[in-house]
Amino acid sequence: xxxxxxxxxxxxxxxxxxxxxxxxxxxxxxxxxxxxxxxxxxxxxxxxxxxxxxxxxxxxxxxxxxxxxxxxxxxxxxxxxxxxxxxxxxxxxxxxxxxxxxxxxxxxxxxxxxxxxxxxxxxxxxxxxxxxxxxxxxxxxxxxxxxxxxxxxxxxxxxxxxxxxxxxxxxxxxxxxxxxxxxxxxxxxxxxxxxxxxxxxxxxxxxxxxxxxxxxxxxxxxxxxxxxxxxxxxxxxxxxxxxxxxxxxxxxxxxxxxxxxxxxxxxxxxxxxxxxxxxxxxxxxxxxxxxxxxxxxxxxxxxxxxxxxxxxxxxxxxxxxxxxxxxxxxxxxxxxxxxxxxxxxxxxxxxxxxxxxxxxxxxxxxxxxxxxxxxxxxxxxxxxxxxxxxxxxxxxxxxxxxxxxxxxxx
Numbered sequence: 241x242x243x244x245x246x247x248x249x250x251x252x253x254x255x256x257x258x259x260x261x262x263x264x265x266x267x268x269x270x271x272x273x274x275x276x277x278x279x280x281x282x283x284x285x286x287x288x289x290x291x292x293x294x295x296x297x298x299x300x301x302x303x304x305x306x307x308x309x310x311x312x313x314x315x316x317x318x319x320x321x322x323x324x325x326x327x328x329x330x331x332x333x334x335x336x337x338x339x340x341x342x343x344x345x346x347x348x349x350x351x352x353x354x355x356x357x358x359x360x361x362x363x364x365x366x367x368x369x370x371x372x373x374x375x376x377x378x379x380x381x382x383x384x385x386x387x388x389x390x391x392x393x394x395x396x397x398x399x400x401x402x403x404x405x406x407x408x409x410x411x412x413x414x415x416x417x418x419x420x421x422x423x424x425x426x427x428x429x430x431x432x433x434x435x436x437x438x439x440x441x442x443x444x445x446x447x448x449x450x451x452x453x454x455x456x457x458x459x460x461x462x463x464x465x466x467x468x469x470x471x472x473x474x475x476x477x478x479x480x481x482x483x484x485x486x487x488x489x490x491x492x493x494x495x496x497x498x499x500x501x502x503x504x505x506x507x508x509x510x511x512x513x514x515x516x517x518x519x520x521x522x523x524x525x526x527x528x529x530x531x532x533x534x535x536x537x538x539x540x541x542x543x544x545x546x547x548x549x550x551x552x553x554x555x556x557x558x559x560x561x562x563x564x565x566x567x568x569x570x571x572x573x574x575x576x577x578x579x580x581x582x583x584x585x586x587x588x589x590x591x592x593x594x595x596x597x598x599x600x601x602x603x604x605x606x607x608x609x610x611x612x613x614x615x616x617x618x619x620x621x622x623x624x625x626x627x628x629x630x631x632x633x634x635x636x637x638x639x640x641x642x643x644x645x646x647x648x649x650x
Contacts, residue, residue, distance in 0.1 A: 241267055241270045241271065241275055241276065241277055241278070241413070242276060242277040243277070243278075244277075244278075247263065247278060247409075247411070250262075250263045250409060251263050251264070251267075253310075255310050255311050256307070256309050256310010256311050256312065257307055257309060257310060258304050258307050258310060258311065258312040258408060259310070259311055259408050259409055260310075261304070262404070262405035262406075262408040262409050263405070263409050265401055265402065265405050266278070266402065266405050266406070266409065266411070266412065266413055267413075269402055269413055270413030270414075270415065273413060273415040273416065274415060275413035275414050275415040276414060277413075277414055278409075278411040278412065278413060278414060279375050279394075279411060279412060279413075279414040279418050280375065280410060280411050281316065281375045281376050281377045281406050281410065281411060281412050282316055282317075282374055282375065282376060283316060283317050283318070283319070283368070283370060283374075283376045283377070283378075284314070284316060284317070284318040284319070284376070284377040284378070284398070284403050284404070284406045284407035285318070285319050285320070285321065285363060285376070285377070285378040285379050285380060285383055285398075285403060286318065286319070286320050286321060286350075286355065286379055286400055286403040286404050286407070287321040287379035287380055287399075287400050287403065288301075288320065288321065288346065288350070288400045288404075289321065289322065289323065289324045289596075289599040289600070290323075290324040290339070290342045290343045290346050291324050291599060291600070291601055292400070292599070293342075293346060293400070294342075295342070297346075297400075298342055298345050298346050298349070301346060301349035301350065301353075302345065302348075302349045304349070304353060305348075305349040305350075305352035305353050306352075312352070312353060312408075313352075313353055313354030313408075314353060314354040314355060314404075314407035314408055315407070315408065315409070315410045316406075316407055316410050317356065317368070318354070318355045318356065318403075318404070318406075318407030319355070319356045319357075319358040319360070319363055319367060320350065320355060320356070320357055320358055320359055320360075321359070321360070321361055321379060321380045321383075321596075321599075322359055322360065322361055322541065322568075322594060322595050322596035322599055322600075323343060323347070323357075323359045323594050323595055323600075324339065324342075324343045324595065324599060324600050324601065325339065325340060325343055325595055325600055325601075326592045326593050326594055326595045326600075327340070327343075328593070329590060329592055332590060333592075333600070333601075333605060334604075334605060334608035334609065335600070335601060335604075335605075336604075339601060339604075353404070353407075353408075354407075355404075355407065358568075358569070358570070359568065359569050359593075359594035359595070360541060360568035360569065360570060360594070361380045361382055361383055361539075361540050361541055361568075361596060362382075362383075362474065362540050362541045362543065362568055362571075363383060364383065364386050364387055364390070364391060364470075365470060365474070365543050366568050366570035366571060367570065369387070369391050370387045370391045370393030370395070371391060371392070371393065372391065372392030372393065372496050373392065373393070373394065374391075374393045374394065375393070375394045375395070375412070375418055376393055376394065376395045377395060377396075377398045377402070377403050377406030377407070377412045378395040378397075378398060378403065379397065379398045379399065379400060379402075379403040381397055381478070381481035381482065381485075381487070382474065382477060382478035382481060382539075382540050382620065384396070384397050384398075384481070384487050385477035385478070385480060385481045385486060385487055385488065385489070386473065386474060386477045386478075388417055388423075388487055388488040389473075389477060389488055389489050389490065389491075389495050390470075390473050390477070390495060390496075391496070392495070392496035392497055394417055394418045395417060395418075395487075396412075396415070396416040396417050396418065396487065397455070397485075397487055398412065416456075416487075417487055417488055422456070422458075423458065423488060423497065423504070424458065424504060424505070424506065425458045425459065425460035425490055425504045425505040425506075425509060426452075426456070426457050426458050426459075426509070427451065427452060427457060427458075427459050427460070427509055427510055427511075427512065428459075428460055428462070428505060428509040428510065428511040428512070429448055429451065429459045429460070429461045429462070429511075429512050429513075429514060430461075430462050430463045430511060430512070430513050430514070431444065431461060431462070431463035431464055431514050432463060432513060432514065432515045432516065433514075433515060433516035433519060434463075434464050434465040434466065435472070435476075435519065437617070437636045437637070438471060438472060438475045438546075438617050438618075438636075438637065439475075439523065439617040439618075439619065439634050439635060439636050439637070440519055440523075441468070441472045441473075441475045441476040441479075442475040442476065442478070442479040442617070442618055442619025442620060442634070443479070443519045443520075443522045443523050443619050443634065444476060444479075444514065444519050445475065445476040445477060445478070445479030445480035445481075445483070445619060446479040446480070446482070446483040446522050446619045446623065447483075447514050447518050447519060447522055448461065448480050448484070448486075448489070448514065449479060449480040449481065449482065449483030449484025449485075449486050450483050450484055451484070451512050451514075452480070452484040452485075452486045453484055453485075454484070454485055455485040455486070455487060457484065457486060458486075458488050458489065458490070458504075459480075459486065459489045459490070460489070460490040460492060460498060460501065460504050460505045460509070461489060461490065461491050461492065462492045462501065464491055464494065467494060468491075468494070470543070471543055471545060471546055474540050474543075475540070475617075475618065475619065475620070477489070478539065478540050478618075478619075478620040479618075479619035479620045479623070481620075482619070482620040482623045482624065483619075483623055490504045490505075522619070523619075523634050523635070526622050526632060526633050526634050527633050527634075527635075527649070528631050528633065529613055529631060529633070529649075530648045530649055530650070531613050531647065531648060531649075532561055532613050532614070532615045532633075532643045532644070532647055532648060532649050533561055533609075533610065533611045533612055533613045533614065534561055534562045534563075534564065534609070534611040534613075534614050534615075535561065535562070535563040535564070535614070535615045535616070535640045535641070535643055535644040536563075536564045536566070536597050536614055536615075536616045536618075536621065537550060537563075537564065537565045537566060537616065537617065537618070537637070537640070538564065538565075538566035538596055538597035538598075538616070538618065538621060539596055539597060539598060539616075539618045539620045539621040539624070540596075540618075540620070541566055541567050541568045541571070541596065542565060542566065542567045542571070543567075543571060544567075544571050544574050544575060544578075546637075547565060547567060547571065547575045547580045547584075547591070548578070548580055549637060550565050550580070550584060550589075550637065550641065551579075551580035551583040551584050553637065553638055553641040554583055554584045554586075554587040554589060554641060555583050555587070556587075557587045557588075557641070557644075557645045558587060558588055558645065559587055559588035559589060559644040559645055560644070560645060560646060560647040561643070561644055561647050562588070562589070562590065562609070562611075562644070563584070563587070563588065563589035563590070563640075563641065563644040564589070564590050564592055564597065565584055565589060565590070565591050565592070566591075566592045566593075566595060566596065566597060567591065567592070567593055568593065568594065569593050569594045572591065572593035572594075575591060587644075587645075588644075589644070597621065598621065598624045598625060598628065602625065602628040602630070603628045603629055606628065606629055606630060611630070612629070612630055612631055613630075613631045613633070614630045614631065614632045614633065615632075615633050615634075615635055615639075615640045615643045615644075615649050616632060616633070616634060616635075616640060617634065617635060617636060617637045617640055618634070619634055622634045633649055635649055
C-alpha cells in the first residue's frame with residue numbers, strides 16, 4: 241500500500257506503539273483486499289460484544305489501554321455497538337458474574353482508549369448519522385447498510401479490531417464500498433408488493449438478500465410505492481445484510497445515489513421479480529409451532545416510535561410469557577419519561593437498554609429460562625437465532641404482543 245508521510249511516521253512508531261499496531265493491522269487488511277492506499281474517515285463504530293471477544297479479546301483491549309508510551313486514545317469520534325448485557329436488568333436476564341465481570345473489563349478498556357460507550361446499533365437514528373459521501377469505518381451490518389444506502393455514506397463491514405484501528409489512526413484501507421465502481425448495481429429487483437408492516441419490510445429484505453447472495457452484490461430496486469420511513473428501512477436493510485451479507489442497495493427515486501435507474505445501474509442487469517407471495521413464504525417458513533415461550537423485539541434496537549407502538553399494544557394486557565423490548569441508551573430515558581416503559585412493564589414486559597438479544601448470551605439465557613419458541617417481528621433476528629438453539633418465528637408487532645398475552649402465535 242502507498243503510505244503518505246504521516247502514515248509512514250505512524251508505522252515507524254513515532255506516535256507510539258498503539259497507533260503503530262493499529263496501522264500494521266490495517267495494512268494487512270488492505271493488502272488482503274488489494275487496497276492501493278488509505279482513505280481518511282471521520283467516524284468509527286465498533287462491534288465488540290464480550291460473548292464474541294471472550295477472555296483473549298478483552299485481554300488484548302486491556303493491553304492497548306494499558307500502554308504508557310505515545311498516543312493510545314482514538315483520534316476521531318468512535319462509538320460502540322450494543323453491549324453484552326443491561327446491567328440494571330442482569331439478574332432478570334440471569335447473566336452470571338463471570339459474564340458481567342468480562343463486560344466491565346471491556347468497558348473500562350474502551351473508556352481508557354477514548355471510545356464513546358454509546359452501546360447502540362441504531363446510531364443513525366440516535367447519535368449522528370453519516371452524511372452523503374462521508375467516509376466512515378462502521379462495524380454493525382445493519383448500521384453499514386443503512387449508512388451506505390439511505391445516508392449515502394461510504395463504509396465496508398469493519399471487523400472489531402479494524403474499526404478500533406480506524407478510530408486510532410483516523411483512516412481505513414481504500415477498497416470495496418469506498419470506491420465508486422463497487423457501488424454500482426449488480427442486479428435489478430422489481431418489487432410487486434410494498435410492505436405494510438415492519439416484519440414485512442424485514443421479510444422483503446431477507447428475500448432480496450437471498451437473491452443478492454454475497455457481499456459484493458448491490459441490488460437496485462424498483463416498484464416500492466411511497467416513501468418508507470426510517471424504521472421500515474432499518475428492518476429492510478438489517479434483514480438484507482443478515483440474509484445476503486449485503487452492504488449496499490439502491491431504491492430508485494428514494495435513496496440518494498439513485499435518483500434514476502441509470503444513475504447506478506449499467507445496461508443489461510439480470511432482473512428478479514419479488515411478489516407478496518415471496519414475502520409471505522419467507523415468514524411462513526419460520527412458523528413451525530403456535531406455542532410461544534418468549535417474545536423479543538430486538539435486532540435492530542427499537543426507536544422511540546416503535547416503543548410507543550409496543551406500549552399502545554400492551555396497554556391493559558397481562559402477559560403469560562415474557563416480552564422483551566430492547567432499545568438504545570439514547571432512547572430509553574425518553575421511553576421512561578413518556579410513560580412507555582411503565583405501560584410495557586405493568587403488562588409484564590421488560591424494557592432493556594444498551595444490549596442486543598443475540599449478542600447477549602442468547603443460548604445461555606435460553607437454557608436458564610427454558611426459552612425455545614421465540615416470536616419476533618425482526619427478520620434479522622429469526623435468521624440468526626436458529627443457530628442459538630431457538631425455534632424463532634416472525635410475525636407482526638401486534639401478533640407478537642398478542643402471543644405474549646396468550647402464549648400462542650396465531
